[in-house]
Amino acid sequence: MSRFALEGVHILDFAWVGVGPVTTKYFADNGADVIRIESAARPDVLRIAPPWKDAMPGINRSQFFASFNTSKKGITLDLGKPKGRELAKRMVPWADIVVESFTPKAMRNWGLDYENLRAIRPDLIMLSTCMQGQTGPNALYPGFGQLMAALSGFYYISGYGPGSCTPPYGAYTDFIAPRFSTCALLAALDYRRRTGQGQYIDMSQYEAAMQNLAPALIDYFASGRVLGPRGNASERYAPHGAYRCADEDGNERWIAIAVAGDEQWRAMLTALGAQSSDRRFATAQARIENAGSIDEFVGSLTRARTAQELTAKLQAAGVAAYPVENCVDIHQDDNLEAFGFWHWLEHKEMGPSPYEGLEHRMSRTPGTPRWAAPILGQDNDEVFREMLSLSAGEIEQLKKENVIF
């Protein structure tokens, strides 16, 4: 039995920034050999994105890059030079899968597109993932995940009401698309096992992200209804939202509460030691219609108590509640701790820092971030010497010519 699920799977990874590297991280953390090729012509912008070790920028100091590239090997090749492209091509016979995430013309211009690579390895599986797909008038759209979250509708459904737009944090769609690309690649591997046939996968991050908006899109096409921002209002729960609790250490604290039906409503009141004879709160439907008043009422019950205390009381009564956690809280959270979510890995330049583990656990072949992300060119010698059988002299020469750097 193999220790990791994907032992023996080989990936040549030309991807950069978010979706591509997060996709190959799933493979790498599960035992696949993933070699990231970083090009001097297009250095990964995440390498210089915060946070940095000790808040000081540097090409090998970004936790942003480090988090997305665990368990991979890293080599450098200038794909802008013919010799760099030649070396990349020499690695293709080794690869079950090639992944890239540039704007569509880049790989074509380098002669590293699917047609060229499958001439080298006919059963190759290749994933190209970019903002809006390989074809169509906007294929060359320059963007990044935050803009994609706006373009694919998620910004618009984030706000307190009409005219308000308070986006989710970060490049939201970068955390939707990789699950789709990963499933497509794993299914393609299985198809190749059964049939011997490889294939090319064109994934538009726009199209993948929209799977998380499907009910609203179907509704619009059918009825013309446009889903908009509406704070925390719900058609199913009232109360439903975040309620201010007692401040702690000078910081504001909140608790999320969701109550459906009369039984939970009564349980909530009892747990909070409160009563209500307000007619507006008499039935579930009335509570939903008077969500604003109920938010005020519940807020008055939570304001003087800590989020932790309230969570314990409410959950003991079977009411859905949890502290609204900040980025310090998530590192001290008992549930994430019990799951073994955080991993402190030793990075060559950054030393120890916290890494997210996988969001699932497997019983027989559990994956895990196996090692911290490579510093730039970390595995050059091993890969060029062992895999491509280059001599020390040849490697030296290529370094002199800045093909390897």
Add this chain to the structure above:
Amino acid sequence: MPSELLKGFRLLDLTDEKGALCGKMFADLGAEVIKVEPPEGCSTRRIPPYLEDIADADHCLYSIAYHAGKKSVTANLATEDGRAIVAALAAKSDFLVESYPLGDLDSIGLGYDALAKKNPRLIYASITPFGDTGPGKDYAWADIISWAAGGQMYLMGDEGKPPLQMSLPQAGLHAGGEAAVALMLAHYPRQIDGLGQRIVVNMQACIVWTLMNEQAMPFLHGSYLSRTGVFVGSADARRKMVYRCKDGQISTLIAGGMTFGSSTKALIEWMGENGFGSEWMRTKDWISWVPGLFMDMTEEDHKQVDDLEDAIQRFMLTMTKQDIYAQGLKRRIFLAPVATVADIAADEQLKARDFWTAVPHDTLGRTLTFPGPFAKMTATPIGSATRAPRIGEHSDEIYRGLLGFAPERLNKLRAAGSI
């Protein structure tokens, strides 16, 4: 036609809204997905909003969207027969995904250990709000709870106002996607050595993963963000991410450096052609302008950013989302409309890629338009073009065809309320 990609594999779907997307993805990939629900229908059949506000299972938009391509059978797990039927289905399945409260299925003989004894190949995923061992393993759940527990809610909203969830709850979708990934990861070794395994998906962790680069901030920079409204960056170096325009909002970001500097420059040039912005903006070297989003900004930097953001805001107010987006594409400026579903439906790119899929719904007497496949695959096109099943629509087909039940037996089970 179902995709050839996972043809011949079967997934048993025992999830509610914590995991319905998982089965949808498997159906898109060509697996046979059998949704097992109680005779009155699963709770996902009653999630508002409803199409045309008609509150029944056929019009439930969540169900329409996320049960498409699946088959549905009913089984009453409160009865011995109902449980035996699910066990028999699991014995003939490759994958199972469930999101019952922890331990519920174990207690009725449908946990992993019991099912794997009869079918060691089975890969069994349990979707849980907080994992299976921590103090919150039995906690009551709603989607907003995961959003809060995973740290995304704390960051969403305006200062001085409550933290926010999106209008379309997302945590269950992340968890469903993660379950699909995990099942497919476990599929690879199973096809080599014939052995399945148990998977536990953690919804809280799924939302933490969406925090991108923010989780490590407290350790590396000694600070962390609170709600920042329309701004990104840190309290000391924030940039506006959303601007108002004539008919809504657009998103863009000014920054320097190789990647962003040329976009900033192109935006300023465009503004200049229309009499917006000032001379210093046009002459400044944006490529080598250093302040990153989290770096200290000088007072001069702050003033320049404020002035530029003001000018951009005034300029954007003269145009519509679509005009701005078209120019952004032409001039290669990092920007996007804050698109509504109406904008997305009208988008030329999606039309050119033939993205939208017509799915006939005889149950509604009409054809609905769905988001198309999540990827284009050359050898095995994916995507399900069949409507969500009615509750128990495939009970006969599956129980007779797959389990070999005689019609009399089905009638008896039906009469006893087991199916």
